[in-house]
Amino acid sequence: MDNQEIRNAGLKVTLPRVKILELLENSTQRHVSAEDVYKLLLDKGEEIGLATVYRVLTQFEAAGLVARHNFEGGHAVFELDRGEHHDHIVCVVCGKVEEFMDATIEQRQREVAQERGFEMADHSLIIYGRCNKHKEA
Amino acid sequence: MDNQEIRNAGLKVTLPRVKILELLENSTQRHVSAEDVYKLLLDKGEEIGLATVYRVLTQFEAAGLVARHNFEGGHAVFELDRGEHHDHIVCVVCGKVEEFMDATIEQRQREVAQERGFEMADHSLIIYGRCNKHKEA
DNA sequence: AGATAGATGAGAATCTTTTTCATTACGAGT
DNA sequence: ACTCGTAATGAAAAAGATTCTCATCTATCT
Numbered sequence: 001m002d003n004q005e006i007r008n009a010g011l012k013v014t015l016p017r018v019k020i021l022e023l024l025e026n027s028t029q030r031h032v033s034a035e036d037v038y039k040l041l042l043d044k045g046e047e048i049g050l051a052t053v054y055r056v057l058t059q060f061e062a063a064g065l066v067a068r069h070n071f072e073g074g075h076a077v078f079e080l081d082r083g084e085h086h087d088h089i090v091c092v093v094c095g096k097v098e099e100f101m102d103a104t105i106e107q108r109q110r111e112v113a114q115e116r117g118f119e120m121a122d123h124s125l126i127i128y129g130r131c132n133k134h135k136e137a
Numbered sequence: 138m139d140n141q142e143i144r145n146a147g148l149k150v151t152l153p154r155v156k157i158l159e160l161l162e163n164s165t166q167r168h169v170s171a172e173d174v175y176k177l178l179l180d181k182g183e184e185i186g187l188a189t190v191y192r193v194l195t196q197f198e199a200a201g202l203v204a205r206h207n208f209e210g211g212h213a214v215f216e217l218d219r220g221e222h223h224d225h226i227v228c229v230v231c232g233k234v235e236e237f238m239d240a241t242i243e244q245r246q247r248e249v250a251q252e253r254g255f256e257m258a259d260h261s262l263i264i265y266g267r268c269n270k271h272k273e274a
Numbered sequence: 275a276g277a278t279a280g281a282t283g284a285g286a287a288t289c290t291t292t293t294t295c296a297t298t299a300c301g302a303g304t
Numbered sequence: 305a306c307t308c309g310t311a312a313t314g315a316a317a318a319a320g321a322t323t324c325t326c327a328t329c330t331a332t333c334t
Contacts, residue, residue, distance in 0.1 A: 275334100276333100276334085277332105277333090277334085278330105278331105278332090278333090278334105279330105279331095279332090279333100280329105280330090280331080280332095281328100281329080281330075281331085282327105282328080282329070282330090283326105283327095283328085283329095284325100284326100284327100285324100285325090285326100286323105286324080286325075286326105287322105287323080287324070287325090288321100288322080288323070288324085289320100289321085289322080289323090290319100290320085290321080290322100291318105291319085291320080291321100292317105292318080292319070292320090293316105293317080293318065293319085294315100294316090294317075294318085295314105295315095295316100295317105296313105296314095296315100297312105297313080297314085298311105298312080298313070298314095299310105299311090299312075299313085300309105300310090300311080300312085301308100301309100301310095301311100302307105302308095302309095302310105303306105303307090303308090304305100304306080304307085304308105
């Protein structure tokens, strides 16, 4: 359960941490900003300081529990890391985000890194486009 | 020449714009933040306000003269768009940035977007890793 | 239960970027 | 080249996101 995941991360099992993790697991939105988390918790009657939300999300990221993404727009969004790696495709009109995984791309990335003497640690791929509802005529 | 590029963007040819474009063309660093541009200009004795730097870079981006990247770390970096599209590979230890272009990846991205009903407009791919000088034993 | 190291909350501080507004400069037309 | 209207600039304030400070509180270990 959650508590164990927090403990495994070397963190004390505190109410803010449990609530934030729960929220990430149950939220309908996969990608939430720190501000989102803060407000969603407020809506549920949980008074957790914004500074704590930032701290906890950063700790969860360090522990590999959540991933932080720098989409366009200046602020970071977080999502629960459910083990399955994936990339994102974002509609530039409505902001809808879909996830995908493509083995060919994954493989080529590894090769490209190697060809340049790099040892790949991670990557970030975001495709921007217009979704079926917002394609141009 | 530069002036024509600025004019083509529908912008007046002003001293700040010319100086910023020149700097982007001649800088040894390919990826510079707005703050970098501001300071580099100061070093050259050009007193151009930071607000103007932001405004001009945003205008250049809209005109397709420069590309804006959201690497990790909260602030955006800009680079002159020389027509040739490319992606980036960044060393997580020293911050070194190399550019690359891989036709296979480009092609697959287009296909992935299509398979999901998207019309690809742009994309951002950043590989993070350790360069040859910082690989683990 | 008590001690202690770690966690929290509130607000201040910091950093990046945008906005406001008064002043200045480009460039079209003469 | 000169004038004028519009767009551009600079400085400072504002806004937005994130981090830090520090006094207080609380898991966890004994």
